[in-house]
Amino acid sequence: MTLGxxxxxxxxxxxxxxxxxIVVTIVGLIAGISFPSVASGLxxxxxxxxxxxxxxxxxxxxxRAERRQLAMEIxxxxxxxxxxxxxxxxxxxxxxSMPDGVKIVAVWPKLPEEDNQPRHFLLLPxxxxxxxxxxxxxxxxxxxxVRVNPITGVPDIERVEAP
Numbered sequence: 001m002t003l004g005x006x007x008x009x010x011x012x013x014x015x016x017x018x019x020x021x022i023v024v025t026i027v028g029l030i031a032g033i034s035f036p037s038v039a040s041g042l043x044x045x046x047x048x049x050x051x052x053x054x055x056x057x058x059x060x061x062x063x064r065a066e067r068r069q070l071a072m073e074i075x076x077x078x079x080x081x082x083x084x085x086x087x088x089x090x091x092x093x094x095x096x097s098m099p100d101g102v103k104i105v106a107v108w109p110k111l112p113e114e115d116n117q118p119r120h121f122l123l124l125p126x127x128x129x130x131x132x133x134x135x136x137x138x139x140x141x142x143x144x145x146v147r148v149n150p151i152t153g154v155p156d157i158e159r160v161e162a163p
Contacts, residue, residue, distance in 0.1 A: 040140060043101060047138040050102040054083065054134055054146045055155045057096050061085050062153055065123040076107045076134055077118040083134065101139050108133030108147065129153045135160070 058074070064087065065072040075084040081104050085094040098104060107119045109131060121130045133147035143160035 043138045043140050044142065046099045046101050047136065047142055047144060050098050050136055051144045051146055051157055053096055054136070055157065057083055057085065057094065058146070058148055058155045060094070061123055062129060062148075065125050069125045071125070072123040074121040074123065074132070075118050076104065076121070076132075078104045078107060079116050080118070098136065102136055103138075104134060105137045105143065106135040108135065108145065 061072045061074055064070060068089070071088045073086040075086065077084070080097075082095055082097045083104075084096070086092070111119075121132050123129065129148050129150050131148070131150050133145050135143060135145045137143045145158040145160055147156050147158060148154070149156055
C-alpha cells in the first residue's frame with residue numbers, strides 16, 4: 001500500500017498549465033501597474049544626481065581657485081548639455097555631461113539676447129563669486145536651479161514649479 005500512495009502523491013504533485021497561466025497573468029498585471037511609478041522615480045533620481053554633480057563641480061572649482069590661488073573658468077553650454085572647468089594651470093580641465101533624460105534649460109543670469117553660445121564665468125582667488133545659476137529639467141518637466149550665492153559662495157538648489 002505504501003507504493004500505491006507514493007505513486008498517487010507523485011501524480012498530484014506539480015503545477016497545472018492553468019495555474020501557471022493565472023500566476024503569470026497576476027505578475028504581469030502587478031508589473032504593468034507599478035511600471036509608471038518606477039519610471040517616474042528613475043527620472044527624479046537622474047535629476048537629483050545631475051543636480052548633485054553640478055554642485056560638486058562648482059564646489060570643486062571654488063575650492064581649487066582659493067586653495068591653489070588659480071583663476072578658474074566655468075563654461076556652461078546649453079547646446080552641448082555640459083559644464084566644463086578650465087584653469088590657468090596647464091593641462092587642468094574637468095567636464096560634466098548631463099545624464100540621459102536631463103537637459104540644461106537655461107543659464108542664469110539670462111542675457112537679453114540668448115544665442116546658444118557657451119557662457120563663461122571666471123572665478124578669481126580672493127574675489128567674490130560671480131552670480132551664476134544653471135537650470136536643468138528632466139523629461140517629466142521637473143526643474144531645478146543650482147545657483148551660487150555670491151555672499152556665501154555656496155551653491156544652493158532651488159526647486160522650480162513646472163509652468
